[in-house]
Amino acid sequence: MPKFASVQEQKEHLLRGVVDAHVETELEARLTESYESGRPLRVKLGFDPTRPDLHLGHSVPLTKLRHFQDLGHHVVLLIGEFTAMVGDPTGQNEQRPRLAREDVQAAARTYAEQAFKI
Numbered sequence: 001m002p003k004f005a006s007v008q009e010q011k012e013h014l015l016r017g018v019v020d021a022h023v024e025t026e027l028e029a030r031l032t033e034s035y036e037s038g039r040p041l042r043v044k045l046g047f048d049p050t051r052p053d054l055h056l057g058h059s060v061p062l063t064k065l066r067h068f069q070d071l072g073h074h075v076v077l078l079i080g081e082f083t084a085m086v087g088d089p090t091g092q093n094e095q096r097p098r099l100a101r102e103d104v105q106a107a108a109r110t111y112a113e114q115a116f117k118i
Contacts, residue, residue, distance in 0.1 A: 049107035
């Protein structure tokens, strides 16, 4: 059974640098349940590899994912190749074009290489 920091310590660590947490009550409830049961949370984060590199906007959720991992929780990073190939199915958003499988797979590899450095 893993030994976790107190719920308050975990919450403070996870909310450090956060301006407005819309789900603070839910976070505390889940941390409490995890702490009392001795079971780590499973936290998932997913990205669509639509460009060859991660950008600054990816760094905040990746850093928070790392914070959960540092606290002993299980984290899962999903890189959605199929959804990246679909793009914007309505055709209204030119910034989300359909992508070739090879381009998406290459971007997914660079996403994984870059994400695991955080």
